[in-house]
Amino acid sequence: MTLDEKRWVVAALSFMFLGALLIVAWVEGGRQRVQPEAAPVVAGESARCYDCHAEQTPVIATQWAGSEHARLGVGCFECHRAIESDADGFLHEGQLIATIATPKDCQSCHADIVDEFDRSHHSRAAEFVGSLDNVLGEIVEGRLAAVNGCWQCHGSPVRFLETADGEVQRDSDGKPMLDPQTWPNTGIGRINLDGSQGSCSACHSRHAFTTKMARQPEVCGKCHMGPDHPQIEIFEESKHGIAFRTQIDEMNLDAETWVLGEDYSAAPTCSTCHMSATPNQPITHDVGARISWTLRPVVSTKLENWEPKRNAMKDTCNQCHAPDFVDAFYVTFDDSIEMYNEKFAIPAQNVMAALREADLLTPTPFDEEIEWTFFRLWHHEGRRARMGVSMQGPDYTQWHGFFEVAENFYTHFLPQAEEIGEGTASVEAVFEEIRAMPEHLWREGMSPEQRAEIDAFYQERYGAVPR
Amino acid sequence: MTMTAGPAVTPESSSWATWLASRVPIDLEALRHFSNEPVPNHLKYWWWCLGGTPALLFGVQAVTGILLTVYYIPDAGSAYESVDRLTTVIPFGWFIRSIHRWASHLMIAAVILHVMRVFFTGAYRAPRELNWMLGVLLLAVTLGFGFTGYSLVWEQLSYWGVTVAANLTDAVPVVGGVMGRMLRGGESVGSNTLTRLFILHIGVMPTLLTLLLAGHILLIRLHGVTEFEFESPDKAPDEAARTYPFFPHHAMTEVIIGVGLAFALTCLAVIFPAELAEKANPLETPAHIKPEWYFFWTFRWLKLTSLTFAVLSIGFAGFLALIWPYIDERLRRRNTASEASVYVGAVAVVVLLVLTIWEAMASS
Numbered sequence: 001m002t003l004d005e006k007r008w009v010v011a012a013l014s015f016m017f018l019g020a021l022l023i024v025a026w027v028e029g030g031r032q033r034v035q036p037e038a039a040p041v042v043a044g045e046s047a048r049c050y051d052c053h054a055e056q057t058p059v060i061a062t063q064w065a066g067s068e069h070a071r072l073g074v075g076c077f078e079c080h081r082a083i084e085s086d087a088d089g090f091l092h093e094g095q096l097i098a099t100i101a102t103p104k105d106c107q108s109c110h111a112d113i114v115d116e117f118d119r120s121h122h123s124r125a126a127e128f129v130g131s132l133d134n135v136l137g138e139i140v141e142g143r144l145a146a147v148n149g150c151w152q153c154h155g156s157p158v159r160f161l162e163t164a165d166g167e168v169q170r171d172s173d174g175k176p177m178l179d180p181q182t183w184p185n186t187g188i189g190r191i192n193l194d195g196s197q198g199s200c201s202a203c204h205s206r207h208a209f210t211t212k213m214a215r216q217p218e219v220c221g222k223c224h225m226g227p228d229h230p231q232i233e234i235f236e237e238s239k240h241g242i243a244f245r246t247q248i249d250e251m252n253l254d255a256e257t258w259v260l261g262e263d264y265s266a267a268p269t270c271s272t273c274h275m276s277a278t279p280n281q282p283i284t285h286d287v288g289a290r291i292s293w294t295l296r297p298v299v300s301t302k303l304e305n306w307e308p309k310r311n312a313m314k315d316t317c318n319q320c321h322a323p324d325f326v327d328a329f330y331v332t333f334d335d336s337i338e339m340y341n342e343k344f345a346i347p348a349q350n351v352m353a354a355l356r357e358a359d360l361l362t363p364t365p366f367d368e369e370i371e372w373t374f375f376r377l378w379h380h381e382g383r384r385a386r387m388g389v390s391m392q393g394p395d396y397t398q399w400h401g402f403f404e405v406a407e408n409f410y411t412h413f414l415p416q417a418e419e420i421g422e423g424t425a426s427v428e429a430v431f432e433e434i435r436a437m438p439e440h441l442w443r444e445g446m447s448p449e450q451r452a453e454i455d456a457f458y459q460e461r462y463g464a465v466p467r
Numbered sequence: 468m469t470m471t472a473g474p475a476v477t478p479e480s481s482s483w484a485t486w487l488a489s490r491v492p493i494d495l496e497a498l499r500h501f502s503n504e505p506v507p508n509h510l511k512y513w514w515w516c517l518g519g520t521p522a523l524l525f526g527v528q529a530v531t532g533i534l535l536t537v538y539y540i541p542d543a544g545s546a547y548e549s550v551d552r553l554t555t556v557i558p559f560g561w562f563i564r565s566i567h568r569w570a571s572h573l574m575i576a577a578v579i580l581h582v583m584r585v586f587f588t589g590a591y592r593a594p595r596e597l598n599w600m601l602g603v604l605l606l607a608v609t610l611g612f613g614f615t616g617y618s619l620v621w622e623q624l625s626y627w628g629v630t631v632a633a634n635l636t637d638a639v640p641v642v643g644g645v646m647g648r649m650l651r652g653g654e655s656v657g658s659n660t661l662t663r664l665f666i667l668h669i670g671v672m673p674t675l676l677t678l679l680l681a682g683h684i685l686l687i688r689l690h691g692v693t694e695f696e697f698e699s700p701d702k703a704p705d706e707a708a709r710t711y712p713f714f715p716h717h718a719m720t721e722v723i724i725g726v727g728l729a730f731a732l733t734c735l736a737v738i739f740p741a742e743l744a745e746k747a748n749p750l751e752t753p754a755h756i757k758p759e760w761y762f763f764w765t766f767r768w769l770k771l772t773s774l775t776f777a778v779l780s781i782g783f784a785g786f787l788a789l790i791w792p793y794i795d796e797r798l799r800r801r802n803t804a805s806e807a808s809v810y811v812g813a814v815a816v817v818v819l820l821v822l823t824i825w826e827a828m829a830s831s
Binding site: 001003006009010014016017020023024028 | 511558559561562715716719720722723726727729730733734736737
């Protein structure tokens with residue numbers, strides 16, 4: 001090949017190379033063009049809202065722009081629009097809107113979901129005014145403890161600020177002023193000004209409203225935690241929680257549908273067991289639809305229609321476990337709740353009833369030490385034990401649960417009750433009943449042989465006997 | 468004190484050329500002479516130019532490798548994710564990674580072909596034995612580049628490939644245990660191993676390869692390219708007919724190869740872009756896994772023999788390859804017409820091919 005011929009070959013190859021680079025640029029352009037397809041659809045009245053709020057509240061606008069709502073063209077106005085009869089409606093830039101988007105607003109697109117939610121305990125979470133919890137929060141501790149504590153999870157009625165003559169206060173733009181003690185509030189049972197109950201943003205945080213977030217336990221953990229209902233802590237110590245935390249990358253949390261066994265199988269979350277779909281049942285927003293016991297009162301009871309509810313839960317369990325495995329769990333779960341009821345809850349409840357019948361306690365809650373002791377026994381320790389069993393958290397069942405129940409019952413509650421009821425026959429009769437129960441006979445004392453066995457264990461294991 | 472004069476600067480030279488020539492006093496004429504030796508006519512055919520091809524591809528690897536290092540994170544917890552991000556998010560990341568991957572395959576293929584050509588044409592014989600040895604070392608470093616490169620991706624092949632390599636190292640008698648721990652950075656393959664592989668891939672090996680390559684090219688230039696031997700010297704054409712100038716003729720051939728490679732690599736990157744397999748999972752030994760094609764023969768050999776025997780035999784074969792010019796010299800001292808090297812080479816190629824094809828066809 002002559003030098004000139006080589007030059008021609010170089011020129012031809014160079015053109016081919018440049019052509020190939022153009023194809024590379026085209027391929028890269030195609031990859032970049034994927035982004036605009038996900039751009040928000042800002043339509044109708046929402047266009048004006050978005051233009052302004054993208055400047056004024058860019059974070060909110062950005063959160064919404066990345067949402068499924070944005071992709072589908074559900075904008076600001078679709079959720080915040082108000083009608084004449086809405087008490088909190090006000091004119092803003094020529095449109096009648098309301099600050100708070102309620103389940104009634106969501107219902108226009110998500111009717112089935114709102115119906116399910118209406119049937120749930122979540123929707124009635126703010127109805128706790130008559131409870132001892134409310135007495136503690138609002139009165140014993142102080143109203144603002146309830147405002148910033150209880151109400152932020154349970155929700156509260158949303159109210160306006162009113163003038164001295166009972167009129168709704170309005171700001172200089174005519175916007176009705178909401179009582180700061182009742183708004184902001186994303187408590188799940190919030191009672192809204194339009195009469196609806198609930199706050200969808202409790203789980204689907206505004207303004208992204210992701211299902212991914214609601215599928216994760218952290219969302220539930222805002223409220224389902226702490227000394228009286230530590231579900232998130234129990235979940236975290238359970239094998240379920242460990243599987244979730246260690247395999248979160250395989251949870252397919254972004255999936256459009258999220259059917260256990262089809263879209264994911266690495267681990268369950270709160271949502272998986274209580275709400276999400278399985279191949280045999282659809283998703284539900286009634287969080288109690290698969291719960292068979294109530295573990296919240298002094299004495300636990302099975303709920304109305306508990307059998308179909310349990311079967312629904314078992315169906316979820318059976319996606320990952322063999323039926324025998326699930327049945328065996330429910331046998332020990334039921335037995336454990338019965339044990340708590342029979343051994344501690346019913347006797348303690350009988351003691352408190354006897355003390356009240358004998359007029360040894362005032363009608364005012366929490367003005368006597370034993371009322372605090374009793375409250376802690378069932379409301380904190382008793383729930384921890386029961387919930388620990390229900391969600392397979394061994395440490396919460398035992399050390400944070402039954403151990404503390406027993407310690408309280410034997411070393412605080414009964415001694416306090418015996419001191420108050422001493423000399424009152426009706427109360428002492430209850431104590432006698434308790435002493436005679438086989439579960440409490442251990443207090444009669446153990447044999448020297450049993451004690452020697454314990455001592456020998458410690459001597460062998462630690463070289464010393466705890467005394 | 469007197470200063471020696473710099474290179475001659477002609478009156479026509481521009482002012483910047485004069486300035487440069489006085490600051491960098493290189494004898495351009497001598498340089499031109501040194502770099503423009505006539506090369507034999509057979510180099511007009513590209514298949515005789517395979518020695519330059521890996522050097523060109525090494526340049527491609529250096530550039531694309533530096534770009535990849537901008538985003539790559541050498542940590543067991545982040546490596547795979549950083550490669551994933553490079554491949555799916557970073558603009559042109561997929562292209563750079565694909566070029567790097569394909570260039571590595573082509574570079575290894577070109578080095579192997581070059582070694583075979585040199586071997587079968589006897590170009591390693593005196594006085595070029597040392598250059599052959601540098602070439603064998605270059606082949607070893609190139610294979611090392613390939614191994615450490617695909618290990619950095621931290622997919623299942625990476626993790627289990629390193630695990631096999633570390634086990635092989637353990638099997639080396641006496642020092643194997645220490646070497647294995649040094650490679651792993653502890654008792655098990657993990658972040659420490661990845662850091663070591665990263666340093667080897669982007670630091671140690673490029674330095675080593677650059678030095679070996681410089682020595683290799685220098686020796687080629689000092690000895691000149693091997694010419695064909697003719698049965699009788701009087702039948703050989705004179706030098707002018709046997710050779711042609713390096714510049715611009717041979718340089719233009721290298722340019723053709725370079726641009727052709729650029730075109731081929733771009734097409735391969737677009738049509739078969741580098742993908743990402745499953746992430747490394749120490750808890751899950753894959754049922755079906757194979758190394759890259761250039762290690763198929765070692766993998767099959769491992770399956771056929773014991774670990775220690777495989778390590779020792781592969782090491783011994785490598786050592787024989789390294790010192791082959793001296794073995795060949797001994798053979799030819801007994802029989803000057805000996806073609807033993809051709810037979811040995813042919814057997815070696817057939818054995819390697821059989822092992823490679825056997826492994827390629829095996830399902831696991």
